[in-house]
Amino acid sequence: MSERKPGAESTPPGDSQLPLFEVFVQEKSGAAHQHVGSVHAADAEQALQNARDVYARRGALLSLWVVASDAIVATTPEDSPCFFDPAPHKIYRHPQFYHTPQGVKNL
Amino acid sequence: MDAVESPERRAAFEARIAAGEVIEPKDWMPEGYRRQLLRMMSQHAHSEVVGMLPEGNWITRAPTLRRKIGLLAKVQDEAGHGLYLYCAAESLGVSRDEMLDALHDGAARYASIFNYPTLSWADIGAIGWLVDGAAVVNQTLLAKCSFGPYARAMLRICREENFHRRQGYEIVATLARGTAAQRAMVQDAVNRWWWPTLMMFGPPDAESANSEALMRWRVKRQSNDAQRQWFINLTVPQANAIGIELPDPELEFDAESGNWKSGAVDWDEFRRVLRGDGPCNHERMAARRRAHEEGRWVRQAAQAFEARRRTRAPREISTTPRREPAHV
Ligand SMILES: [Fe+2]
Ligand SMILES: [Fe+2]
Numbered sequence: 001m002s003e004r005k006p007g008a009e010s011t012p013p014g015d016s017q018l019p020l021f022e023v024f025v026q027e028k029s030g031a032a033h034q035h036v037g038s039v040h041a042a043d044a045e046q047a048l049q050n051a052r053d054v055y056a057r058r059g060a061l062l063s064l065w066v067v068a069s070d071a072i073v074a075t076t077p078e079d080s081p082c083f084f085d086p087a088p089h090k091i092y093r094h095p096q097f098y099h100t101p102q103g104v105k106n107l
Numbered sequence: 108m109d110a111v112e113s114p115e116r117r118a119a120f121e122a123r124i125a126a127g128e129v130i131e132p133k134d135w136m137p138e139g140y141r142r143q144l145l146r147m148m149s150q151h152a153h154s155e156v157v158g159m160l161p162e163g164n165w166i167t168r169a170p171t172l173r174r175k176i177g178l179l180a181k182v183q184d185e186a187g188h189g190l191y192l193y194c195a196a197e198s199l200g201v202s203r204d205e206m207l208d209a210l211h212d213g214a215a216r217y218a219s220i221f222n223y224p225t226l227s228w229a230d231i232g233a234i235g236w237l238v239d240g241a242a243v244v245n246q247t248l249l250a251k252c253s254f255g256p257y258a259r260a261m262l263r264i265c266r267e268e269n270f271h272r273r274q275g276y277e278i279v280a281t282l283a284r285g286t287a288a289q290r291a292m293v294q295d296a297v298n299r300w301w302w303p304t305l306m307m308f309g310p311p312d313a314e315s316a317n318s319e320a321l322m323r324w325r326v327k328r329q330s331n332d333a334q335r336q337w338f339i340n341l342t343v344p345q346a347n348a349i350g351i352e353l354p355d356p357e358l359e360f361d362a363e364s365g366n367w368k369s370g371a372v373d374w375d376e377f378r379r380v381l382r383g384d385g386p387c388n389h390e391r392m393a394a395r396r397r398a399h400e401e402g403r404w405v406r407q408a409a410q411a412f413e414a415r416r417r418t419r420a421p422r423e424i425s426t427t428p429r430r431e432p433a434h435v
């Protein structure tokens with residue numbers, strides 16, 4: 001095998017680390033699936049197997065999801081302030097805005 | 108992401124860091140912060156992967172089945188650590204292909220500790236106890252670093268490292284109460300691994316080029332020297348407990364500071380190994396390149412299989428993994 005010079009191309013065409021998938025696991029019954037990391041795989045089935053091998057090595061998991069990373073649509077930090085307007089002036093969205101006669105309970 | 112680096116943006120970023128906020132990949136960050144993190148995470152990933160080689164060397168020669176399954180599981184963990192860290196680095200927009208190219212082309216670095224040979228079985232104990240022990244100190248701090256993907260990867264890794272450290276210590280402790288030959292073998296291993304382990308924390312603070320910015324950005328939570336001292340303080344009692352001597356005649360407890368004061372580290376050796384003149388630099392890189400090239404057909408076959416399945420008629424793609432056997 002020949003020595004390579006720094007900067008030389010070492011990944012030939014047709015070889016790659018394969019597409020990226022995001023991994024979500026459910027640890028307890030009733031819990032939401034949580035993002036734990038990513039894996040590379042040729043397809044979703046292989047991604048599931050790789051995710052199992054890496055993220056389910058210890059302890060029981062109930063369920064595993066993989067999602068192609070480029071299928072995830074996300075907000076950008078720049079958009080966040082207006083996108084997630086907390087609307088503090090819309091107090092009518094909260095129960096305290098509404099009055100109940102004195103003495104009425106469980107409401 | 109807007110790349111413009113105005114003083115206001117920089118100040119806002121520094122204020123977020125000072126307030127203890129965690130930076131996520133899509134957040135604006137100074138180019139220097141991004142560059143340092145990419146350098147650290149990719150180097151760290153390479154170290155996990157190259158670090159499998161000295162230990163992998165002993166899997167087939169482990170003295171008992173108990174030792175073999177432990178070592179095998181540890182080396183598998185290290186592959187997973189490499190994966191976590193490459194993925195954390197990829198969140199900054201550099202692909203794993205690019206990072207691996209940089210490693211195989213010799214442009215990227217990995218921890219210089221892995222350029223030392225594993226000469227006897229006792230070295231596997233010394234590595235688990237000392238090298239993984241040092242890694243635990245460093246990684247516990249990195250789990251609190253300001254970059255979210257790096258901190259989260261570190262948290263996962265820390266949970267696994269304790270097993271590595273304990274399996275190493277068990278090997279060392281067992282040999283230390285063994286025959287005279289076993290005791291000599293384990294003492295020799297500790298003698299060879301002690302100083303390179305102390306070098307893992309990096310050059311002394313006075314010579315550490317990146318430290319100041321990394322501390323301010325809360326990427327690094329403690330200086331190299333402080334981490335080194337912490338590790339020494341943890342390790343000396345562990346060595347004493349099993350009658351292992353640390354190869355430092357100047358090692359002395361300083362009651363005033365509560366620290367074990369060590370002798371001088373040979374930083375010339377550190378720089379020499381980092382430059383590529385360590386005992387195994389060439390061998391490690393050759394083994395890594397060979398492994399990459401020998402795995403190529405697997406990656407290509409997986410892609411070919413996926414491509415062929417994609418062109419099949421839709422009815423053949425089923426959500427159930429296997430089809431029922433046909434009834435006759
Ligand atoms: Fe590791
Ligand atoms: Fe480890």
